Amino acid sequence: MLQISGWQIRAPSNLTRFVLLTLLSVSLMLLDARGHHLQKVRAGLTVLFAPIQVVAAIPIRVGGAIIDFIHGDESLRAEAERLRSEQPILLARLQKYEAIEAENAHLRQLLGTSALVAERAVVAELLEVASEPFRRTVVIAKGANDGLYLGQPVVDAYGIRGQVSEVGVLQSTAILITDPGHAIPVQVNRNGLRAIAFGTGAPDTVSIRYLTASSDIKPGDLLVSSGIGGGFPFGYPVAKVKKIVNDPNESFLDITATPVAQLSHNREVLLIWPTKSVLHVEAKKPAEIKKPVQQKKPVEPKKPAEVPRPTVVEPAKPAEGAIP
Amino acid sequence: MSLGHSARRRLIIAASFLVALVLSILPWPVWTEQFRPDWVALVLIYWCMALPARVGVGTAWSVGLILDVLYGSMLGENALAKSLIAFLTVRFHLQLRMFPRWQQAVVVLLLVAANNLLVLWIKNLAGQAPSTWSYLTPSIVSMLLWPWLFVILRDIRRHGNVS
Numbered sequence: 001m002l003q004i005s006g007w008q009i010r011a012p013s014n015l016t017r018f019v020l021l022t023l024l025s026v027s028l029m030l031l032d033a034r035g036h037h038l039q040k041v042r043a044g045l046t047v048l049f050a051p052i053q054v055v056a057a058i059p060i061r062v063g064g065a066i067i068d069f070i071h072g073d074e075s076l077r078a079e080a081e082r083l084r085s086e087q088p089i090l091l092a093r094l095q096k097y098e099a100i101e102a103e104n105a106h107l108r109q110l111l112g113t114s115a116l117v118a119e120r121a122v123v124a125e126l127l128e129v130a131s132e133p134f135r136r137t138v139v140i141a142k143g144a145n146d147g148l149y150l151g152q153p154v155v156d157a158y159g160i161r162g163q164v165s166e167v168g169v170l171q172s173t174a175i176l177i178t179d180p181g182h183a184i185p186v187q188v189n190r191n192g193l194r195a196i197a198f199g200t201g202a203p204d205t206v207s208i209r210y211l212t213a214s215s216d217i218k219p220g221d222l223l224v225s226s227g228i229g230g231g232f233p234f235g236y237p238v239a240k241v242k243k244i245v246n247d248p249n250e251s252f253l254d255i256t257a258t259p260v261a262q263l264s265h266n267r268e269v270l271l272i273w274p275t276k277s278v279l280h281v282e283a284k285k286p287a288e289i290k291k292p293v294q295q296k297k298p299v300e301p302k303k304p305a306e307v308p309r310p311t312v313v314e315p316a317k318p319a320e321g322a323i324p
Numbered sequence: 325m326s327l328g329h330s331a332r333r334r335l336i337i338a339a340s341f342l343v344a345l346v347l348s349i350l351p352w353p354v355w356t357e358q359f360r361p362d363w364v365a366l367v368l369i370y371w372c373m374a375l376p377a378r379v380g381v382g383t384a385w386s387v388g389l390i391l392d393v394l395y396g397s398m399l400g401e402n403a404l405a406k407s408l409i410a411f412l413t414v415r416f417h418l419q420l421r422m423f424p425r426w427q428q429a430v431v432v433l434l435l436v437a438a439n440n441l442l443v444l445w446i447k448n449l450a451g452q453a454p455s456t457w458s459y460l461t462p463s464i465v466s467m468l469l470w471p472w473l474f475v476i477l478r479d480i481r482r483h484g485n486v487s
Contacts, residue, residue, distance in 0.1 A: 014380060017382060018410075018411040021381055021382070021404075024400070025400035025401075025403050025404035025407070026404070028399045028400030028403070029398045029400040029404075029446065042399060045389075046393055049393050052342065052390075053349060053394060056346045056349045057351070059350065059351075129350075129394075130350060130351045131395065131396070132395035132396070133357065133459070133462060134444075134447070134454040134458075135396075135397065135452070135454075139396075165396070166396055180447075180452050181452035203354045203355070203357075264353075
């Protein structure tokens with residue numbers, strides 16, 4: 001009981017406090033989710049509590065250092081050996097790649113579209129902390145000072161990992177493609193069939209939704225980013241189709257795919273800056289630079305998904321900006 | 325120790341919550357993640373039961389907000405869930421103290437499950453709900469851990485002379 005100039009102020013009861021804090025939480029959530037009004041507050045709080053994350057990352061670092069110490073010279077020598085043998089192979093491939101790139105640029109010139117420019121990329125270290133249960137996020141030890149931006153693609157040596165979802169001053173958060181709140185526009189590498197890959201919350205599964213039974217998609221198909229929407233550049237591997245279930249009671253196929261990026265290996269990631277011209281080409285004229293794009297029409301006769309479609313050379317239509 | 329009684333109490337309680345927060349984001353192999361107990365909830369339930377006048381809804385809300393910041397979830401999400409736990413625990417702390425240990429553990433299961441379902445419901449509203457059933461495993465693991473954690477925290481409280 002407080003006494004301030006004759007007024008008696010009682011400490012609020014447990015229930016009152018709970019109701020007040022519930023209202024506060026709800027308004028915070030609304031502000032955060034609907035309008036992103038709390039970016040600055042969150043950035044400040046993140047800096048304030050960063051030490052907790054640093055402490056939580058210590059065990060893995062120490063463990064890694066101990067393993068390095070025990071294996072020491074031998075593993076280093078073996079790794080150097082492996083890298084040395086790998087390098088000529090990669091260089092040889094690169095030679096071919098350069099020739100193909102030149103050829104590609106030439107063909108584009110003939111078509112009158114701007115050429116794909118190599119993207120700028122930066123290696124970033126991951127801070128080894130666990131994410132919230134059922135979310136798939138990682139903390140990157142780079143922030144606005146390094147030029148990161150919201151929605152920036154995060155890739156590794158094998159494929160797309162996710163995108164930057166929160167930019168702090170010194171560290172940022174990236175949401176992986178398996179996060180239940182994430183979706184990425186993809187296309188089947190084999191025939192250009194467009195789809196969306198949704199995260200599921202499981203560590204190694206994305207689901208492809210809204211494809212009808214007549215869609216030409218098979219287990220083992222590689223899905224690459226389609227570049228539609230402008231967030232991700234075109235052509236990075238995303239996932240491999242694992243299983244297709246065709247339930248006649250459902251309107252769409254139930255397709256699960258396994259991400260090709262090593263999502264659970266917490267090492268380094270690549271942050272890429274897609275160049276403007278790439279986005280321009282992909283957003284405006286995707287049909288011209290791809291193989292004949294299969295159009296999905298509801299009037300198509302139903303046929304089993306396994307039968308490969310004959311290649312029909314359709315007049316290339318400009319793709320609508322929306323995702324199928 | 326030259327620390328006053330009240331300062332020492334605050335230090336010990338804050339340190340226990342800090343350890344719980346670190347354990348919540350300590351990296352483990354991915355397949356174990358669905359079995360990660362809700363450390364913050366466990367520590368919170370203990371202190372709300374032992375010292376309901378000192379640790380209550382306000383503490384719970386602040387710790388939950390820190391958890392939101394560390395997890396990168398919506399601000400207020402875990403704060404709301406943790407203050408629900410604190411509210412219920414403080415409301416029933418007299419009954420809880422009388423319960424045998426296993427019965428307390430069952431209540432812990434219910435409290436953590438309520439916490440998880442509330443978070444899941446909020447996530448669903450925000451369109452981020454996971455398509456998996458494993459959101460109830462943390463509450464079971466928390467229940468199994470409760471008897472041991474209770475003994476550890478009780479010893480800390482007695483040695484630290486926290487009241």
